[in-house]
Amino acid sequence: MAVKARPDTTALQQLKKQLKENALGNLYVFHGEEAYLRDHYLGQMKKRLLPAGMEDFNYHVINEKEFDLKKLAQFIDCLPMMSQRTMVVVNDHDLFKGDKEGLTALLKELPEYVCLVFVYDLIAYKADARTKLAGVLKEKGCVVAFNRQEQGDLVDWIARRFKALDHDIGTEEAKYLIFKCGDLMHTLISEISKVGAYASHRRVTRQDIDAVATPQLDAVVFDMTDAIAAGNFDKAASVLGDLYHMQERPINLLAILGKQLRQLYTARLALEQKKGSRYLVELWKMRSAYPAERLMQSARRFSLGWCRRAVIRCAQVDLAMKSTGADGEELLTGLLMELAVKKGA
Template sequence: MPPKPKADNAAYKQLKKDIDQGSIGRLYVFCGEEAYLRDFYLGRIKKKLLPPGMEEFNLHTLSGKEFELKKLEQMVDCLPMMSERTLIVVSDYDIYKGDKEGLAALFADLPEYVCLVFVYDLIEYKADARTKLAGALKAHGSVVAFNRQEQGDLVDWVKRRFKADGHDIDSEEARYLIFLCGDLMNGLISEIGKISAYAKHHRVTREDIDAVATPQLDAVVFQMTDAIALKDFNRAALVLGDLFHMQEAPIKLLSVLGRQLRQLYAARLALEARKGTGYLMELWGMRSAYPAEKLMQSARRFSLAWCRRAVIRCGEIDLAMKSTGADGEELLTQLLLELAGPGAA
């Protein structure tokens, strides 16, 4: 698996600088996975450009379903009222599927009082660099990708969110929370709120996190393989029962388990070759060292032969699910019994 290319955050950093310095541009495309950051900075632009109480006159919105170039042109022509600028927000419209030449001309002639933002939320932004429109966007605007944050930045943000709720959390527990619940801020905010409401002491503990946080599927599957490594079959069976109660399709559960076992096999091979977590992170495109460290710790409890056999059996169970019509939950239970059998550790 080739390593994921490092995200280009230059436009994101420039946007923050422009907002802080009051030099907000005339044209932006907001895209990327991190919806929390996208909404946060769109909110900052609104506060900077729109005087309180004048939003109704100076904020214009248009959805992709109702988009027409003529409507957008009319919004652009609307002069600001008791404000220096107007803000136009267009949501979920693919600019490369409409009148590209008309949009390119509009981009090149935007008045200085206009700030036009195309927001991609429900649809993905896919640029076509061959078009005149792409050149006009590059010349007159900026594509800001709100990517998942690096772990160090995300840990600091988690700590600040807990502090705002009257709690402290150390870095290791913050990393555990991110591993358990995912690294998207919108999801973490709700989990932080639940944990803050539940925690009885100033410092948040792992017990507080485990008591109320809702783990993502990958983390639950890891808990099952971790229990197998510790020879705790009862715990592994309980985790599998929890997975069934999630009402996810057995084939999806098997897919996640298969990926986990392949990563575990890769970690065991890395240990055999005396390679560290950095190699595993590069191999699987991991942004954070935490899951790689946990995989390496877990891999030390398994033999290379067990890891290889587990990956093979997972593939055979996958084939059985897709070709025999056998009950998926029974096949998963059978696989767990084999994994937890003699030679597991």
């Protein structure tokens, strides 16, 4: 089974090198899920290119609603004022729609003083390699993908962020924070701030994280199945009640629970076949081994037969929700009770 390929970071490394050497180019395209990294590097570019206090004269932003080639050309033609460079940022304009020929001609003749950055935030970047525009971007530009970071890099970054708040965090606790809150840096930064403000000791603990961090929905459902595994139906029911109180739709909760149970089933099968957590990482295309390790630990507390029946019952309840018009909360609560009662079977 093939391991998921690591994202290509060549363009990002090139950007880092250009910033370090103060040798930024004229044309960039920024895209990808990791908005925190994207905004960080935009800020670094702005600092490198524009003297402090002169941003109003040399920094120009165009949003998609106000975009047209004439306005872009006007900003590009604006000469720097008390600066060597100008910076133009275009937000959420799809380069490969609209007047591609006009845009291609404009990008071919960018002045040396301008740094033009197309930022994809609310829309996805989809290049059309058949166009002349794609050729110009390849020749004169740098297309930088800000992808989700690998777990090791995230753990190091989390440690640095907590250190800046006069706290330390261990590797396992950092992995737990990622598991609990997700692996996007722009989400984690606010969670780190909350945990750092709450923690009363220098060393951050799981209890600190659980006390104030806002968990992602998948992690909450995992806690619910963990409670079932521990024979604690009251806790499992309490978690489900909290999700109802948050107005999460039963059909959405069932979808996440169904995925969780399928993963649990494959973890139990892996144990039966003497396979390790790496098998789950590859099978489910997980970004790190930590969720797989948690699944393997949980699977040890369930029988293979229970896991198989749980997956089947989840599919049956899903069909009932979609076809019978029965109350979704009642169906999901009933499923939870059934899973808890037959946990040991």
